[in-house]
Each structure stands twice: as structure tokens, then as C-alpha cells.
Amino acid sequence: MARAFLFVLDSFGIGGAADAERYGDAGANTFGHIAMACAEGRGDRAGLRKGPLAVPNMFSLGLARAAETATGLKLGNGELPQAAAFHGAAQEVSSGKDTPSGHWEIAALPVRFDWGYFPDTVPAFPAELTEAIIREGKVPGILGNCHAPGTEIIERFGEEHIRTGKPICYTSVDSVLQIAAHETHFGLQRLYEFCKVVRRLVDPLNIGRVIARPFIGENAGGFERTHNRRDYAVPPPEPTLLDRLTARGSQVIAVGKIGDIFAHRGISEVRKAAGNMAMFDQALGAMDDAGDGDLVFANFVDFDTEFGHRRDVAGYAAALEAFDRRLPEALAKLKQGDLLILTADHGNDPTWRGTDHTRECIPVIGTGPGLKGGDIGPRATFADIGETVAEHLGLARGRHGTSFHATIGAHA
Numbered sequence: 001m002a003r004a005f006l007f008v009l010d011s012f013g014i015g016g017a018a019d020a021e022r023y024g025d026a027g028a029n030t031f032g033h034i035a036m037a038c039a040e041g042r043g044d045r046a047g048l049r050k051g052p053l054a055v056p057n058m059f060s061l062g063l064a065r066a067a068e069t070a071t072g073l074k075l076g077n078g079e080l081p082q083a084a085a086f087h088g089a090a091q092e093v094s095s096g097k098d099t100p101s102g103h104w105e106i107a108a109l110p111v112r113f114d115w116g117y118f119p120d121t122v123p124a125f126p127a128e129l130t131e132a133i134i135r136e137g138k139v140p141g142i143l144g145n146c147h148a149p150g151t152e153i154i155e156r157f158g159e160e161h162i163r164t165g166k167p168i169c170y171t172s173v174d175s176v177l178q179i180a181a182h183e184t185h186f187g188l189q190r191l192y193e194f195c196k197v198v199r200r201l202v203d204p205l206n207i208g209r210v211i212a213r214p215f216i217g218e219n220a221g222g223f224e225r226t227h228n229r230r231d232y233a234v235p236p237p238e239p240t241l242l243d244r245l246t247a248r249g250s251q252v253i254a255v256g257k258i259g260d261i262f263a264h265r266g267i268s269e270v271r272k273a274a275g276n277m278a279m280f281d282q283a284l285g286a287m288d289d290a291g292d293g294d295l296v297f298a299n300f301v302d303f304d305t306e307f308g309h310r311r312d313v314a315g316y317a318a319a320l321e322a323f324d325r326r327l328p329e330a331l332a333k334l335k336q337g338d339l340l341i342l343t344a345d346h347g348n349d350p351t352w353r354g355t356d357h358t359r360e361c362i363p364v365i366g367t368g369p370g371l372k373g374g375d376i377g378p379r380a381t382f383a384d385i386g387e388t389v390a391e392h393l394g395l396a397r398g399r400h401g402t403s404f405h406a407t408i409g410a411h412a
């Protein structure tokens with residue numbers, strides 16, 4: 001029996017990307033800078049956490065070794081990975097440093113085309129697009145129309161939005177058009193429908209995602225985004241690992257926003273939950289339900305949304321520690337023939353300037369009872385992860401990436 005479990009800690013980069021400079025991110029290191037900040041007492045927050053970053057279970061899978069592979073920096077106290085663990089660092093070849101590029105490349109489909117982006121000007125959107133959004137979306141106008149962090153822009157425009165019914169449209173350095181609207185005053189379903197209209201309108205501009213960002217609260221200071229966020233991505237341009245698996249009849253169970261990221265292509269089932277811990281419960285349940293040849297693909301988004309973009313070191317550290325504490329539950333579910341990989345889709349260094357993602361290498365760590373583990377070294381593309389899963393699950397080789405299955409062990 002062979003099963004695979006792919007857990008993406010959204011934005012948990014480990015630095016060292018060869019092309020970071022091109023993204024203005026030379027030196028960014030999500031894990032490294034969190035670990036250093038915590039070691040120096042800059043990750044303390046009363047009632048939340050204190051002291052050095054404590055992620056012993058990820059260290060036993062080789063996280064510190066993976067970080068060393070990425071940057072040459074020693075993080076941790078020389079802990080040795082456990083016997084069947086494997087560890088390495090992967091570089092992204094896709095253009096962009098956003099979630100779809102990262103996940104598609106993990107699923108063995110690097111993004112070779114350029115996404116469309118909106119300039120950091122006011123207005124950010126071309127006038128024809130804005131007019132079409134208003135006309136076809138049947139709204140009295142739009143607010144924002146600029147680059148902005150999502151929490152700030154609802155502070156700024158939330159009350160006017162409630163008063164006027166104009167949705168708040170904004171973007172970032174990523175290929176996104178985000179739409180914030182009030183869950184009850186504007187309506188959640190109406191926001192989703194509105195996003196679908198906008199999705200169609202930005203297709204010709206090659207925009208990666210339209211993202212619904214619902215919020216609640218009655219006035220500035222009291223607004224809060226909810227977990228009903230929804231991503232409307234373009235479908236991947238070629239078959240991904242997920243398509244290859246479902247085409248031969250295997251199940252792909254998507255936990256969290258994975259389904260949205262792949263525009264629901266190659267997905268058998270979606271399981272969502274609010275927050276990393278509830279998501280972890282869903283991932284564990286999916287591990288129980290997966291059968292021979294199946295993949296559980298889980299995304300843990302809080303690291304990115306709640307802490308990376310918010311530049312919250314203590315929050316990010318606490319979230320890593322909470323995740324790490326749950327890891328033994330997943331490890332206990334592994335049976336002969338199983339492969340578990342923990343990885344990330346890009347960086348989001350909470351000590352970095354601005355509020356955007358950071359171009360970084362990602363950790364590739366994992367284990368399985370039938371595997372021998374070892375150092376998989378630096379990997380030239382995230383696609384090596386997808387090809388390793390493909391080989392493990394008995395698929396024919398794909399067009400991108402190189403499996404490291406031979407290094408970590410034979411088929412069980």
C-alpha cells in the first residue's frame with residue numbers, strides 16, 4: 001500500500017533563493033529570522049509564547065538541516081534527524097512568489113509564463129476594467145483601487161463600504177485582485193458571485209487570483225476578516241500531479257484552500273476548516289480515509305495570512321510551535337508504504353519590510369515507515385516534490401522535476 005501526505009505550511013520559507021535579489025528579497029529568511037528573533041527574546045509576547053523557537057518535531061525531521069542546505073546557516077543545536085527522515089531545500093523556478101505558482105510547482109507544474117500584475121499607482125486598475133467591474137458586477141462603484149494590506153484597507157474604507165455598498169477592491173505585488181466586502185451588509189454569497197464576475201473580467205489580463213475577503217464588524221477599529229475567504233484561481237495550464245492521480249482513479253483529498261488554488265481541477269474532495277488547528281484535525285481525518293494510491297494535500301494558511309503578512313514574529317512563532325506540537329499525531333498515523341512531506345509555497349518573512357511574500361527556498365522534510373531517509377540536498381525546483389510523490393504512488397514520470405525517491409528509499 002502506498003499513500004502520500006503533502007502538508008504545506010503556507011509561507012514557511014527558509015531563505016537562500018538564488019534569485020531573491022530580482023524580487024527585492026535578497027536576505028529574506030522566514031524561518032531563520034523567526035528563529036533568530038526568538039533566540040534574542042524578540043519573539044516573546046505575554047500570554048502567548050516566550051524564548052527560543054521550540055519546534056522539536058520538525059527538527060527531528062531535519063528542518064535545521066534543510067535550512068543549512070538553503071543558506072549555510074546553522075539553526076538549532078546540531079539535532080540529528082531521526083532515522084527515516086529526509087531533508088533538503090528547494091528553489092522555485094516559477095515566475096512570481098505567490099501561492100498558485102508555489103503550489104502548482106509543488107504539484108510538478110512550474111509556471112513558465114508571466115502573470116499579470118497591477119501597478120502600484122492610484123488607481124491601480126485600468127479604467128476599462130473598473131468600468132466593467134461596476135457595470136457587470138452591478139455595484140454603485142468601487143473603493144480602494146490601490147495596493148494595500150487587507151487589514152488596513154478595511155479600516156480605511158469599511159464604514160464607507162457599509163454606507164455606499166461599494167466593494168473594496170485592492171491588490172499587492174502578487175497577481176491578485178482582492179475584494180473585501182461586509183458579510184451581512186453586502187452579503188457573503190453576493191460577494192462570491194461578484195468575485196466570479198470579476199474573475200471572468202481579469203482572465204484576459206492573466207491575473208492569478210481573485211480573492212473574496214469577507215469581514216464583519218460595524219465600525220473602524222472593530223472590523224475583522226472572517227475565515228470565509230475564497231480564492232478564484234485560473235486553472236493550471238497543463239495537467240498537475242493532481243490531474244494525473246485522479247485520471248487513473250486515485251483520490252486527491254484537498255484540505256484547506258488547496259481546492260481553490262487548483263481551480264478544483266484534479267480534486268476528489270474538499271475539506272475546509274477555520275484556522276490551522278481545525279485544519280490539522282481535517283488533515284488527520286483525511287489521513288484515516290485515504291486509501292492505496294491516494295494523496296492528501298493540505299494547506300495551512302494561517303502562517304501566511306495571520307502572521308507573515310501582518311509581520312507578526314511572535315504570532316508566527318507561536319503558530320509554528322502549535323503546529324509542531326500536533327505533528328506527532330500525524331506521524332502516529334503513518335503506516336508501511338506511507339510518505340509524509342512537509343513543505344511550503346514561498347516565504348513571508350515577518351521581519352522583512354512591507355507586508356508582501358518573500359522569494360525564498362522552501363523546506364522539503366518528511367518521513368515514512370518504509371523509507372530510509374537521508375539528505376536530498378538542494379533541489380533545483382519544487383517540482384521534485386511532485387515527481388517524488390508521483391513515483392511513490394506509482395505514476396509514470398512527468399515532464400517537470402526529478403524524483404528524489406531513490407535517495408529516500410525503495411517502494412514499500
Ligand SMILES: O=P(O)(O)O[C@H]1O[C@H](CO)[C@@H](O)[C@H]1O
Nearest residue numbers: 148149150151172174176309
Ligand atoms: O494583506 P492581505 O489582504 O492579507 O493580502 C495578502 O494576501 C494575498 C494572497 O496571499 C497577497 O497577495 C497579499 O496581498
Ligand SMILES: [Mn+2]
Nearest residue numbers: 010011099345
Ligand atoms: Mn501561500
Ligand SMILES: [Mn+2]
Nearest residue numbers: 304305309357
Ligand atoms: Mn499570502
